[in-house]
Amino acid sequence: MSTLSRKRIRLLADQSTRTSDKISDVLTSSTPELWRGNDVQFEIGLAINEVIRDDISNLASVSLTLRRGSAAGAELVTKSVAAAQLTDISQAQWTAGTHQHALVVLTREETAWTLTGSSENLWLVVSQATNDAPGRDLTIQHTILKFVEDGTGTGDYVTSNPDQYYTKSETDARYLQKHEDQAWAQWLNGRWYHYIQTTDLWYPEVALIKDGIPIITLGTGVSL
Numbered sequence: 001m002s003t004l005s006r007k008r009i010r011l012l013a014d015q016s017t018r019t020s021d022k023i024s025d026v027l028t029s030s031t032p033e034l035w036r037g038n039d040v041q042f043e044i045g046l047a048i049n050e051v052i053r054d055d056i057s058n059l060a061s062v063s064l065t066l067r068r069g070s071a072a073g074a075e076l077v078t079k080s081v082a083a084a085q086l087t088d089i090s091q092a093q094w095t096a097g098t099h100q101h102a103l104v105v106l107t108r109e110e111t112a113w114t115l116t117g118s119s120e121n122l123w124l125v126v127s128q129a130t131n132d133a134p135g136r137d138l139t140i141q142h143t144i145l146k147f148v149e150d151g152t153g154t155g156d157y158v159t160s161n162p163d164q165y166y167t168k169s170e171t172d173a174r175y176l177q178k179h180e181d182q183a184w185a186q187w188l189n190g191r192w193y194h195y196i197q198t199t200d201l202w203y204p205e206v207a208l209i210k211d212g213i214p215i216i217t218l219g220t221g222v223s224l
Contacts, residue, residue: 006105007040010097013126013140014047023126023143026097032124033146037112043100044126045089046140052091053101059083060131062102066145067123076113076122079104083131119148186224194218 010026025032026045034040042064046053063080067073081102093099122145130136184195186202193202201221208215 005039007034007038008043009034009040009145010043010045010100011126011143012045012047012050012094014050015053015138015140016047016049017141019142021141023124023141031144031146033148034111035148035150036115037108037150037152039108040106040111042104042106044102044104045094046101046128052089052094054088054090056086056088056101058130058132059086060129060135062086063127063129064102064104065125065127067125069121070123071125071142073123077106077110079106113147115147115149117149119146121145122147188224193222193224196221 008027009032011023011032012026013023014021022031024030044062044064046056046062061080061082063078065078066076068076081104086102087099089099089101123142124145125142126140128138128140130138186193186195192205194205195202199221200223202224203218203221206217206219208217
C-alpha cells in the first residue's frame with residue numbers, strides 16, 4: 001500500500017536546453033500544476049542532453065524560485081538545497097522515480113498565496129551555484145507552474161491584529177448606549193429625542209445625506 005504525504009512534482013532540469021524550452025512534470029508529462037495551500041515536494045533531477053548528471057561534486061547549492069507571471073514578477077519564494085543535502089543518483093534511479101539530486105519542500109502555509117482568479121501561472125526557475133574559485137551561478141532551466149484555487153479554505157493563513165478593533169468594553173466607553181442608565185428616548189412632535197444625562201439635554205434624531213448616503217445622526221440638544 002502506498003501513502004501520500006505531499007503533492008509530488010518531478011522536474012528534470014536540463015542544462016543543455018534553450019531558454020525557451022520549459023520543464024515538464026515527469027509524473028504527468030505536462031506543465032506542472034499545484035493546488036493553492038497544499039504541501040508539495042519538488043523532486044529535481046539535473047541533466048545534460050536528457051542524461052542524468054553523474055558528477056555534482058562542484059555544486060554548492062541548487063535553488064528553486066517561484067515568481068508571479070514572469071521572470072520580472074514579484075518573488076513568492078526561493079528555496080535552496082545546500083551541497084550536503086544534494087545526492088548523487090544514477091539514470092536508473094531517476095527513471096524509476098525513487099531518487100533525485102535535490103528535494104525542495106514547501107508547506108501549505110508557504111503555498112497559500114492569494115489568487116486574483118481561479119488560477120494563475122507562476123514562473124519557476126531551477127538554478128545552481130558552484131563551489132569553484134570564484135563560485136559561479138548558472139540558470140539551468142525554467143517552466144510555468146499552473147497554480148489553482150481548490151476552494152477548500154486552506155489558503156491565506158492570517159494572524160489577527162488586536163490593534164485593528166475595539167473590544168465591547170472599549171466600544172461602550174466610546175459610544176453612549178441607548179439602553180444604559182445614562183440615556184433615554186421619547187417620541188415628541190413626530191421625532192425621536194434622546195436624553196443624555198451628562199448634558200441634561202434632549203437631542204433629536206436627524207436624517208442627513210452624506211457623500212450620497214443617507215445617515216441618522218443627532219441634532220442640537222434642547223431642553224424639553
